[in-house]
Amino acid sequence: MATYTVKLQARQPVAEGTMAFHLEKPAGFEFRPGQAMEVILPGGAEGEEGRHAFSIVSAPHEAELVFATRMRDSAFKRALAALPLGASLDIDGPFGSLILHKKAERAxxxxxxxxxxxxxxxxxxxxxxxxxxxxxxxxxxxxxxxxxxxxxxxxxxxxxxxxxxxxxxxxxxxxxxxxxxxxxxxxxxxxxxxxxxxxxxxxxxxxxxxxxxxxxxxxxxxxxxxxxxxxxxxxxxxx
Structure with a gap:
């Protein structure tokens, strides 16, 4: 895994109480569908380490990285929600093994x-x-x-x-x-x-x-x- 600094490009609600966050995709960041990344907030979040793992919603061919989360009342989520568009944060990844099998003849x-x-x-x-x-x-x-x-x-x-x-x-x-x-x-x-x-x-x-x-x-x-x-x-x- 490697750490990259990216900018928050957009956020949008995708269900009641659930928000998607759109990040720029850094050069060299490659992943397989189903994998995850850690999101590291600037300065950390009070009472927490300031980092959280999220599955990647976007597909590898897309020009951005997207994750989505329930906006529960935690220090990390409050800090995430407060980030202004254009803010810098770090991501670490990708990782995870929930990946589709390669035998296309099996559903x-x-x-x-x-x-x-x-x-x-x-x-x-x-x-x-x-x-x-x-x-x-x-x-x-x-x-x-x-x-x-x-x-x-x-x-x-x-x-x-x-x-x-x-x-x-x-x-x-x-x-x-x-x-x-x-x-x-x-x-x-x-x-x-x-x-x-x-x-x-x-x-x-x-x-x-x-x-x-x-x-x-x-x-x-x-x-x-x-x-x-x-x-x-x-x-x-x-x-």
């Missing part, structure tokens, strides 16, 4: 809860750009559409890239102010079996908070009958 099933979507955004953007022939399915669970980061982009990707299918589900529509005509309820064994029917020898990737990752591994192996050797996971880096 990839991506399972994300909430902000765990971020490493998969890079994978899916890259697959669309490369016109990949690999079948990809995303199982994406959120409480409400308002909470689902990048949902509109994912829906557009599914329309544009014929090898990608989005299966999104909401678990708390009683508290939503938005309409939703998709699936509701939790991702259980039956949900997984329906979603993967007909897929060629899928390999599964799980990203999200530690409790979700542990529970979903159990759902896949114990309830959906997936071989545990075909499940790859990484506890999500950045809230």
């Amino acid at each position: 990839g099933v991506l399972v994300a809860g909430g902000i765990g979507i971020t490493p998969f955004m890079s994978m899916l953007r890259n697959a669309a750009e490369q016109h990949s022939e690999q079948s990809l399915v995303l199982l994406y669970s959120n409480r409400r559409p308002e909470d689902a980061a990048f949902l509109a982009e994912l829906q557009a990707l599914a329309q544009r890239h014929p090898k990608f299918r989005l299966v999104a589900t909401m678990t708390g529509m009683a508290r939503s102010q938005q309409a939703w005509d998709g699936a509701t309820g939790y991702i259980d064994g039956a949900f997984v079996r329906r979603a993967i029917e007909g897929l060629p020898a899928p390999i599964f990737y799980v990203s999200g908070p530690p409790a979700l990752v542990e529970a979903m591994r159990g759902t896949l192996v114990d309830d959906a009958g997936v071989d545990e050797d075909d499940v790859r996971s990484e506890e999500f880096y950045g809230y």
Whole structure:
């Protein structure tokens, strides 16, 4: 890994309480879709080390680096939110092993809860750009559409890239102010079996908070009958 100094170019909300940060991409920074980087704030954040790891949302072909995070009330997040556009900060990376397999004849099933979507955004953007022939399915669970980061982009990707299918589900529509005509309820064994029917020898990737990752591994192996050797996971880096 190497450390680079970059500038904050833009920030934008991508869901309720979730913000994407756009950084300039330094020369020589190369990464694979699904990898992460550390973001190091100038001067540190009070009570914390001033650095935090985030999965990279942008794809390798894009001219910027993007990460997204829930804007929780922590010293780091407050300092991050207060950074003016044009401010300098450091990044360290890339690192991480949640990377799609190379055998295009085997499908990839991506399972994300909430902000765990971020490493998969890079994978899916890259697959669309490369016109990949690999079948990809995303199982994406959120409480409400308002909470689902990048949902509109994912829906557009599914329309544009014929090898990608989005299966999104909401678990708390009683508290939503938005309409939703998709699936509701939790991702259980039956949900997984329906979603993967007909897929060629899928390999599964799980990203999200530690409790979700542990529970979903159990759902896949114990309830959906997936071989545990075909499940790859990484506890999500950045809230």
